[in-house]
Amino acid sequence: MHVLIVPSWYPTERNPIAGIFFKDQAKALQEKGYKVTIAYPEIIPLREKSSEKMGYSVKEEDGIITYRYSVRNPFPRRFKTFERLLYSSKLKILYKEIIKEQGIPDVIHAHSSFLAGWSSNKLSAIHKVPIVLTEHSSTIGKGKLTPKQKRLLSEILSEADKVISVGPGLAKTLGEYIPEDKLKMIPNLVNTDEFGIETHIGSEKFRFFSLARLDSNKGMDVLVDAYTNAFSSEDNTELVIGGDGPLKEELKNQVAKKGLQGNVHFLGQLNRDQVINEMQKCDAFVLASKYETFGIVYLEALASGKPIIATKCGGPEIIVNNKNGILVPVDNQNELADALKSILKTAEEYSPEEIRQDCIARFGKERIIQDISRLYEEAIRNK
Template identity: 40%
Template sequence: MHILILPSWYPTHENPLNGIFFREQVHALKNASHQVGVIYPQLRSLILMRKSLFGWPSGITYEDDDGIPTYGLHGWAWLPLIPRQNINLWLKAGERLFERYVSDRGRPDILHAHSCLLGGVLAARLKATYGISYIITEHSTTYSRNLLHSWQRPLVSEALSKASALVTVSPQLGHLLESSFGDAVHPWVWIPNMVDTSFFTAIQYQTKEKNEPFQFLNVGLLTEKKGHIDLIRAFAGQFAGNADVELRIGGDGPIRSYLERLTANLGVNDRVVFLGMLSRDEVRREMQACDAFVLSSHYETFGIVLIEALACGKPVVATRSGGPECIVHNGNGLLVPVHDEIALGNAMNTLRLNLSRYDPEVIRNDCIARFGPRAVIGQLTGLYQKVLHLSEGSPYCGCRKHRL
């Protein structure tokens, strides 16, 4: 089966972790003996133009990414004050990439867009022109945060309604989209994101030395929606004066300096470690070394970092922020309400005191069974096959009336 992936964002040389889970799924599809390709437009902000002097790519680029033909078109968002026109620029870039891809690699059997804005909108355009069926996997928190502009709604609604299948990465996101877009979304299917369980692995548990603190780990962009303010306050409220507990925070972002001041004001700056931006290898090393992972987000459609931690055999504490509810259960961690610092701190302490109840091997095996490549790619392959089977019959049009 020939599958062309249309991600709304994708790893680049300057931002190699952006959408890394898309790339990992692409490679898992290839490992399952599918023919897979990727096209992704990238329009940079004009603010970054000076940096282009240091070798950033421009125009159409091609990369053989370990056997995955990957085409990018790198340009500029020339109209920052007219976002609708920038969307048109992005879509035209996508159409150019598709023409180049088909010229080089042949016509794909099916398109798989990740997120409506803008991969799904591009897929709808390509279907209208070339008659190729597409599915959409929605990941974005745009809808839960009420960030969708009124002029974007028709674009999203059309892309959703013309898809042959709609996948959401959590049941909560599916219900949210259905409440927002009605029949354009129904029916939808839940297929979770996957974790590379050959990369994120558990190491043999070793008894901690008496002088080693219990380590909580958090990894994510340092933005308000990730709830780091709640996390630091919860940590300070629960573990003030306790030198046996440490919080390590990986990532960077616009509120880092505020968070650093907050830890000092709360008197825990000696036990909250800001690790800065981490490479993929460094994230894995931190997850394998920590005792537990904590996610304090206000909004999540899934929670990739949670399944990465679980793949390393670590128990987790997470907020009920939309995605973690389909990941966390009694056997692998604890869930708490969003914006509840006291509940978050109590859960962290409860998990710490009851760490022996969580078996790393059981946690990892459960993660593999639910979120490993075989489980997720098996579901996707079955969906592709159903779409292609239906589209081969003349009555099938791919509209929501005939959606899977």
């Protein structure tokens, strides 16, 4: 079976971890015997610095034939209609080259509605190829769409043959637009081959690790406050924060005001290898998000055998169980502080191997690709 994957965002030279889980899924499909082709029209904002070559390109990337068309968007991002039209026009160019060189795909798997989903539906209307659409958007899950966007989303979801939600909170929202038999919840997979349990010589302190874009949604300010409350009189722990974003300086100032510079450390943006290294060095992972459609970073921690602390924010509810960590309410500083103290106290009671094996069983390649394969077959059969 030939699967054409159309992502709304994807790893680039500027951001090599953007949409990395799309790439991991594509690689897993190919390992299972599927012929996989990637078609990625990259729409780059005019003011964003980029040294990447504009225009059409095709090459093998990590074993997957990848067609790209990079183009500058002359309009501000708020002009979403033009961005969609630009994306769609470049996807049509890529598709013509793909069917000429790789053959007609049996199914198109689009990731996220407003660019890939909308544009893939336009292709399907012409070429009659079934569409499977996976939705990842937190904007949709948080109910932040305008009336116009809601109408467009309804159209996109209705035209797709099958729709996948990556988490339960998002599935509930999508269920308001389409019938139950059209919607399936299939989580993102984690590449457990890259993340693993490894003996290391780390810090003498118990290390909590957090990793996210440093914006208001990720709750880093709440985490810093909770960490302060939990360990204000102790010096045997540390909080290490990876990632960059608009709140980085504000968070650093928050840490300085609390006098925690010796215990809370900011690592900045991390590449894939650095993320793997930090997961292996830490004793526990914590993220206090206000909303997540899923939360692939939790799986990376679990695949490394680490207990996790997460919030009940839409995605982690299907990840956390009594084998692997603690769930707390969103924005509840006191319960988060209690969870930090509990993990410190009971860390040795968690089995790294049991945590990892449970993660593989529920979110590893075998399980996720099996579910996706069934959906592909249904979409093709019902077209």
